[in-house]
Amino acid sequence: MEKRAAGKRKLISSKSAFTYYWDAFESDYKSSNKVTIRTCDRKPIATVNKDFAIEMKTEGTGVSKSGRVFNFGAANDLRLGTKFYIPKLDGMLMPGGVRHNGCVEADDEGHGSVLEKRAANKGKLLSSKAEFTYYWVVYESDYKSSNQVTIRTCDKKPIATVNRDFAIEMKTEGTGVSKSGKVLNFGDCDCDSGFNCFIELKNKKHSLGISSSQKPLIPFVTIAANDIRLGSKVYIPKLDGMIMPGGIRHNGCVKADDQGRGFGGKHIDFFVGKESNYKDLIKQKLFTEVEVFCREDCIILNYTKV
Numbered sequence: 001m002e003k004r005a006a007g008k009r010k011l012i013s014s015k016s017a018f019t020y021y022w023d024a025f026e027s028d029y030k031s032s033n034k035v036t037i038r039t040c041d042r043k044p045i046a047t048v049n050k051d052f053a054i055e056m057k058t059e060g061t062g063v064s065k066s067g068r069v070f071n072f073g074a075a076n077d078l079r080l081g082t083k084f085y086i087p088k089l090d091g092m093l094m095p096g097g098v099r100h101n102g103c104v105e106a107d108d109e110g111h112g113s114v115l116e117k118r119a120a121n122k123g124k125l126l127s128s129k130a131e132f133t134y135y136w137v138v139y140e141s142d143y144k145s146s147n148q149v150t151i152r153t154c155d156k157k158p159i160a161t162v163n164r165d166f167a168i169e170m171k172t173e174g175t176g177v178s179k180s181g182k183v184l185n186f187g188d189c190d191c192d193s194g195f196n197c198f199i200e201l202k203n204k205k206h207s208l209g210i211s212s213s214q215k216p217l218i219p220f221v222t223i224a225a226n227d228i229r230l231g232s233k234v235y236i237p238k239l240d241g242m243i244m245p246g247g248i249r250h251n252g253c254v255k256a257d258d259q260g261r262g263f264g265g266k267h268i269d270f271f272v273g274k275e276s277n278y279k280d281l282i283k284q285k286l287f288t289e290v291e292v293f294c295r296e297d298c299i300i301l302n303y304t305k306v
Contacts, residue, residue, distance in 0.1 A: 018088070019241075020240075020241040020249075021058075021059050021060060022059055022249050023059065023061045023062060023063055024052060024055040024056050024058075024059045024061070024062040024063070025052075025062065025063050026048055026049050026052040026062065026063065026064045026065045027065055028052075028248065028301050028302055029049040029051040029052040029055070029299070029301070030302060031049060031050065031051050033049070033050040033051070034047050034048065034049065034050060035047070035048065035049075035050040035053050036048075037053055037056075037070065045068075045070065046064055046066075046068060046070070048062075048064055048065075051299045052064075054299065055251070055299060056070060087102055088102075089102045089104070090102030095243055095247075122235055122237065122291075122293040122295065123235050123293035123294050123295030123296075123297075123298075124293060124294045124295070125291070125292075125293055126227075126228060126234070126292040126293060126294050127266050127290075127291065127292040128291055129266070129289050129290075129291070130266045130267060130268050130289065130290055130291075130292045131263070131266065131267045131268070131288065131289060132236075132238075132267075132268050132270065132287060132288055132289055132290045133263075133267070133268070133269050133270070133288075134269070134270050134271075134272050134278045134281070135172075135173050135174060135224065135269050135270070135271055135272070136173055136271070136272050136273055136274050136275050136277065136278055137173065137175045137176060137177060137208050137209060137217075137273065137274055138166060138169045138170055138173050138175070138176040138177075138275070139166075139176065139177050139274075140162055140163050140166040140176065140177065140178045140179045141179055142166075143163040143165045143166040143169075144163075145163060145164065145165050147163070147164040147165070148161050148162065148163065148164060149161070149162065149163075149164040149167050149195055150162075150195070151167055151170075151184065151195040151196075151198045152195060152196040152197075152198065153187060153196070153198065153199060154187045154188060154189035154196060154197060156196050159182070159184065159198055159199075159200050160178055160180070160182055160184070160200075162176075162178050162179075162184075166178075167195050170184060170198070171191050171195070171197075172262075174186045174209060174261070175208065175209030175210075175217065182200055183200065183201040183202075183206060183207055183208075183209070184198050184199070184200055184201070185198065185199055185200075185201050185206070185209050185210050186198065186199075186261070187199045190261075208273060211224075211257040211258035211259075212224075212230065212257070212258050212259040213230045213231065213257050213258070215257045217257075217258065217271050218255075218257075218271070218304070219271060219272055219273030219277065219303060219304050220244045220250065220254075220270075220271070220272060220273075220277075220303040220304070221254055221255055221271070221300055221301075221303065222254070222255060222257050222258055222271040223254045223255065223256050223257075223258065223268050223269060223270055223271065224256075224258035224259055224260040224268075224269035224271070225256050225258075225259065225260070225267065225268055225269070225292075226259050226260055226263070226264060226265055226267065227264075227265035227266065228256040228292075228294070229256065230256060230257060230259070231255070231256065231257065232255070232256045232294055232296070233253060233254075233255055233256075233294070233295055233296050233297075233298040233300065234253070234254050234255065234256055234268075234292055234293065234294060234295065234298070235252050235253055235254075235292075235293040235294075235295040235298050236252050236254060236268070236290050236291070236292060236293075237252055237290070237291055237293075238252075238285070238287050238290045238291070239252045239254070239270075239290075240252030242281070242284060242285055243284065244277075244281075244303045245272075245276075245277045245280045245281070246303060246304065248301065248302075248303045250301070250303070251298075251299065251301055252298075253295070253298030253299055253300055253301070254270070254298075254300075255300055258271070268290060268292060273304070
């Protein structure tokens with residue numbers, strides 16, 4: 001790697017903006033709104049999901065549910081075909097396990113404000129420096145100690161007798177699944193030093209837990225925050241472009257459907273479903289502070305379909 005760095009050749013720019021683009025897939029968009037996309041001379045091509053069409057205008061290429069590939073009919077100051085070296089890419093592990101050598105080729109041109117749209121349209125700044133953490137569902141089967149404890153409702157009705165370490169971890173994460181398959185979640189009271197603060201969730205749509213706003217927790221979408229209005233759509237630039245477990249690239253848009261216990265304001269807790277997802281994400285990109293923007297036009301994607 002040092003050899004490549006030493007032979008960088010002619011410097012083209014000492015400080016270029018670096019963004020990402022990718023193919024949009026209509027299957028990732030769930031709204032019922034439709035729009036007809038057309039050629040430059042207004043001939044109809046297809047009727048597709050409107051949010052998908054909007055995202056195609058940002059990314060440049062999209063694949064419809066029927067498998068049709070659509071494209072505009074990303075470095076404007078470089079001669080096409082030029083090969084060049086980007087030191088910050090050198091050594092990065094690409095999805096698929098191959099390490100990048102920093103060498104790329106300028107085979108595309110950007111549509112100006114289109115590629116910059118996500119960066120420029122961040123929305124209203126809520127915090128320039130919010131702490132960023134993760135939470136997930138815990139599973140009793142992961143805990144091996146023999147100590148047991150009875151967890152109860154807020155009015156002290158017994159729910160289940162479970163592994164004590166599992167119960168302690170549930171007080172941190174908020175949701176757990178017992179060995180018998182019961183889905184357990186925080187109730188409407190404080191746990192204090194005991195375990196009389198839980199409810200059992202019997203609705204299948206709450207299989208990963210329920211939020212403070214009584215909505216299902218959705219991996220890679222739900223965030224907990226104490227100083228953001230519940231239901232708000234939020235844009236987090238550092239999430240934009242990250243590949244979620246399952247292979248779908250995040251667009252930075254999340255939803256504040258939950259509130260946190262044990263922390264105050266200027267703190268985002270990102271729901272990732274299970275601990276293994278958290279471990280995968282921090283291998284890809286580790287950060288503990290983020291900018292947070294309120295952006296009600298954010299398009300919420302489905303990251304768990306695969």
